[in-house]
Amino acid sequence: MPQRNPQDKPWAATRRGLAAELAKIDGVLPGSVGRRHMRCGKPTCACKADPPTLHGPYIQWTRTVDGKTVTRFLSEDQLTRYQPWFDNARHLKELVAKLEIASVHALEAERRADRSDSTAPARRAKHPSRSHKRRSEP
């Protein structure tokens, strides 16, 4: 049996592709962005009329910090400049999820390869305690 290189694991091309995508991410902004019309504090303002003429739309960025909702207003220019970082947050989650799947497949592929290996039964015999762990096996 050839010596296994510790760097050389299954699903390498997929994992390298995902890692390359991850490396392109240079900014991530949490939370969500929406456009809102709002009322102000002036009692005589048109936003208090019936029907009301609301102010806005304003671009509102909402995120959670230490369990509390934090809101900031962004300008059109800021949203244009930072939209890619909001998009990155979703993209990052997708990439991490895919990398986890590819990594689990890699480990499982190696496990299957080890089991079908002719040396496997001999190795298994060295671990009589395995029978107790049967439940955790698929």
Ligand SMILES: [Zn+2]
């Ligand atoms: Zn108003």
